[in-house]
Amino acid sequence: MPADPSEAPAPPQLRHVEEVMGTVFSFDVRGGETAAMKTALEEAVAGLHSVNEVFSTYRDNSQISRLARGELTIEECDPEVAQILQLCSEAERLSDGWFSATFQGTFDPTGIVKGWATERAALHLVAAGASGVSVNGGGDVQLCGVPGPQRPWRVGVSDPLRPGGLAAVVSAAGTAQLAVATSGTAERGTHIVDPRTGKSAVTDLVAVTVVAPKLTWADAWATAAFAMGARDALSWLEDLPDTEALLITAGDEVRCTGGLAARLG
Structure with missing residues (x-):
């Protein structure tokens, strides 16, 4: 009789x-040769610190700050700077300007950098041989593979109107890669900028959670959707390929894209 996959030993965990x-x-x-995974994990962490050194707008000597002051050209920066500029431009185009890295003449790519850096760290571990990876960057999560035999990754989505409660649980079953990103006011208050006014976005939403394969885009789309407001955001998100979303309004109304139910655990 073949062995029950659910009884297989759990893979090594770091x-x-x-x-x-x-x-x-x-x-x-999860998984992989332990020594190799430890090395890959150290490299992934070092990569996050490197991203911070290059892109932090709070550091006067970061490349992105020096670029903004005209002290560096894009060609003189690390290649990742040009890559992020291209991603920001693409996000702005696909969101019809609702995602923007430019506010009142100041360039700030941090709205896409964290998701991109988190995704990159997860993929680095997969490339090193991990069978399952979860990287949570400040509440936004990139998932790859599986945590164990016959077990998908699951991510709880906080209920912004009920502290400590969950609005949903997202399952990564049946997919090799899935990301979950949330933008809203529950954790950080009003911090999302309406790129059309340069001021804090005032909408009927308290949270937008986007589910997509790549955290780079899930994070950007959650930010753009929150700035749009519930009605416009829902129709826009419905049209994005491989993207589902959960929207919660200040009036405790829940709206979701048509395919989200298949992703709920």
Whole structure:
């Protein structure tokens, strides 16, 4: 009789928590050769610190700050700077300007950098041989593979109107890669900018959670959707490929894209 996959031994596990980029990153890595995974984890963490050094707008000597002051050209910066500029431009185009890295003449790509850096860290661990990876960057999560035999990753989505409660649980079953990103006012208050006014976005939403394969885009789309407001955001999100979303209004109304139910655990 063939062995029951659910009874297979759990793969080796590594966990790590790192404070960087003004937030907390948590790693949960499954499988792979232990020594190689430890090395890959150290490299992934070092990569996050490198991203912070290059892109932090709070550091006067960061490349992005020096670029903004005209002290560096894009060609003189690390290649990742040109890559992020291209991603920001693409996000602005696809969101019809609702995602923007430019506010009142100041360039700030941090709205896309954290998701991109989190996704990159997760993929680095997969490339090193991990069978399952979860990287949580300040509440936005990139998932790859599986945590164990016949077990998908699951991510709880906080209820912004009921502290400590969950609005939903997202399952990564049936997919090799899934990301979950939330933008809203529950944790950080009003901080999302309406790029059309340069002021804080005033909408009927308190939270937008986007589910997509890549955290780079899930994070950007959650930000753009929150700025749009519930009605416009829902129709826009419905049209994005491989993207589902959960929207919660200040009046405790829940709206979701048509395919979200298939992603709920």
